Amino acid sequence: MHEWALADAVIEATAAALEGRDPACLRAVNVLIGELQAIDREIFDFALTTLREEKPFRNARYKLETEPAAFLCAACGREWSLKETASLTVETREAIHFLPEAAHAFVRCPSCGSPDFRVQKGRGVSISSLELSVEEACR
Amino acid sequence: MCTAVAGIALAGQGNRVGILDLDLQGASTHVFLGVHPGLPKEDKGILPVSVLDNLCLMSVAAFTGELPLALRGAEVSEALRELLAVTQWGMLDYLFIDMPPGIGDEVLDLARLIPRMEAIVVSTPSPVSVAVVERLLAVLGEMHIAVPGVIANMVRDSAESVKDLARRCGVTFAGEVRYEPGIESAIGAPVMLGRTRAAAALLVALETVQFSPKAARIRGVTRRGGKG
Numbered sequence: 148m149h150e151w152a153l154a155d156a157v158i159e160a161t162a163a164a165l166e167g168r169d170p171a172c173l174r175a176v177n178v179l180i181g182e183l184q185a186i187d188r189e190i191f192d193f194a195l196t197t198l199r200e201e202k203p204f205r206n207a208r209y210k211l212e213t214e215p216a217a218f219l220c221a222a223c224g225r226e227w228s229l230k231e232t233a234s235l236t237v238e239t240r241e242a243i244h245f246l247p248e249a250a251h252a253f254v255r256c257p258s259c260g261s262p263d264f265r266v267q268k269g270r271g272v273s274i275s276s277l278e279l280s281v282e283e284a285c286r
Numbered sequence: 287m288c289t290a291v292a293g294i295a296l297a298g299q300g301n302r303v304g305i306l307d308l309d310l311q312g313a314s315t316h317v318f319l320g321v322h323p324g325l326p327k328e329d330k331g332i333l334p335v336s337v338l339d340n341l342c343l344m345s346v347a348a349f350t351g352e353l354p355l356a357l358r359g360a361e362v363s364e365a366l367r368e369l370l371a372v373t374q375w376g377m378l379d380y381l382f383i384d385m386p387p388g389i390g391d392e393v394l395d396l397a398r399l400i401p402r403m404e405a406i407v408v409s410t411p412s413p414v415s416v417a418v419v420e421r422l423l424a425v426l427g428e429m430h431i432a433v434p435g436v437i438a439n440m441v442r443d444s445a446e447s448v449k450d451l452a453r454r455c456g457v458t459f460a461g462e463v464r465y466e467p468g469i470e471s472a473i474g475a476p477v478m479l480g481r482t483r484a485a486a487a488l489l490v491a492l493e494t495v496q497f498s499p500k501a502a503r504i505r506g507v508t509r510r511g512g513k514g
Contacts, residue, residue: 152331152372221358241325242349245332245372248310248365251357252350262356270364 149245150187153272154194157209158202160274168279170203175210175278182216182229182269183247185240216269218254222261229269231257247271287484288408288439288463289384290318292492294476295485297341301379304334307345308396309386310365311355316347320474323348331374338476344373362391370399388418389425397429404432404497406460410440411447423455435460435495437488461491 161176180186188211195209216229232254235243242249247270256264289305297303307315316323319337326332326348334342346355346365357365375381383403385392396403405426409419419436426433435458438448445462452459463484472478479485 149328149332149372152374155330156371238325245326246346246349246365246368248355248357248361248368249346249349251361252353252355262354263358265358266361271368 150190151194151198153184153186154191154198157195157272157274158198161199161204161207161277162202164274164277165204171206172280172282173204173207173277174280175208177210177212177275177278179212179214179273179275181214181247181271183243183250183266184270184272185244186272212275214269217267218256219265219267220256220259220261221263221265223256223259225256225258226267227257233257287318287469288437288488289382290315290476291479291482291485292488293341293380293382294319294338294480295489296380296492297338298480298485299489301340302377303341304375304378304381305341305343306334306369306373306381306383307343307347308366308369308383308392310346310357310362310392312386313345313347315343315384316345318473318479319343319476321345322351325349329374331372333374341476342375344369344375359391363395366392366395367399389422393422393425394429397426397431401430404434406435406437406492406495407433407457408437408439409448409451411438411443411445413447416447416451420451420455423451423457427455433457434497435491437491438462440465458494458496460494461487463487463491 157178161173165173180188180191192209192211199205199207217226218228219226235253239253243253247266250266251262254264255262293303293305305315307313321335321337321343323335323343323345326335326344334344335348336342346369383396385396407419407423409415423433436448436452437460438445441462442465448462449459464487466483469479469482469484472482
């Protein structure tokens with residue numbers, strides 16, 4: 148599943164972010180999931196749990212939070228959310244799930260109809276912060 | 287065209303070949319290969335679509351079909367990284383990355399993300415193409431991206447201008463692909479494309495290309511000029 152590849156990337160990014168620190172002191176990882184990514188959270192969570200088993204930070208919690216999508220039209224300045232977008236088919240949502248930039252093929256500005264807009268928020272998966280034990284964080 | 291035909295030709299020799307079409311705004315490799323990719327299958331990532339035995343393709347067309355995709359620079363970078371991150375190629379002998387003309391986000395991002403990439407550069411003999419490719423070669427040199435060969439494409443009379451370009455830039459002239467009017471009728475039919483004179487010429491050119499050991503596992507193609 149696509150979720151496994153993303154989970155693997157998050158685990159590796161966690162390991163990279165911890166470089167030079169004691170990985171056992173990692174308490175939690177806060178992960179932002181873009182709304183456009185439309186990840187199956189259950190599979191993603193399971194993948195994270197499985198993939199971190201062999202890591203020295205296996206006891207850390209992964210806290211998942213969805214970041215709502217926000218679009219900004221470059222032509223007229225209108226800002227809008229995914230809810231304000233004309234209804235998308237299941238197949239279209241699936242395409243955007245795989246590749247959020249595919250939204251540019253299917254979404255248009257609700258005010259002026261322009262295809263020239265920016266995805267301001269709500270794409271991809273990112274680590275927003277790491278929570279470390281106080282001793283490690285103060286090092 | 288060169289990427290698709292080179293991929294077909296090498297796959298026909300038993301090599302495992304993947305093609306990644308990173309011309310996001312002008313994806314066309316699927317047209318050359320006669321593929322109408324639907325949404326990709328998943329297996330701990332997304333799987334490229336199988337074209338022939340030993341030849342597979344990943345293209346943005348898998349997600350957007352033939353709809354136009356108007357992307358600005360930052361979004362090109364995001365899409366490119368996403369495709370690189372989640373595509374599961376399996377074991378390959380060659381991964382060709384088809385690039386749009388010029389020195390835009392795609393080239394800059396790939397140079398950063400795949401520092402071992404090597405670029406086979408394609409130019410037509412037209413002075414216009416040669417001028418643009420000369421700038422591309424200069425930038426690739428500044429970024430320390432190896433160019434194991436330059437190929438002249440759509441050659442009607444002489445490839446001398448491309449040979450001169452290779453000499454000026456200190457890179458190997460790998461060979462030429464003659465203009466072949468009949469190739470248009472083979473577009474969309476990979477088996478026929480594999481039987482064209484272009485396919486034979488590209489195999490000869492790729493044998494001339496000297497990849498460095500560091501590119502043993504990743505090989506890239508960039509193109510410029512005419513139909514590339």
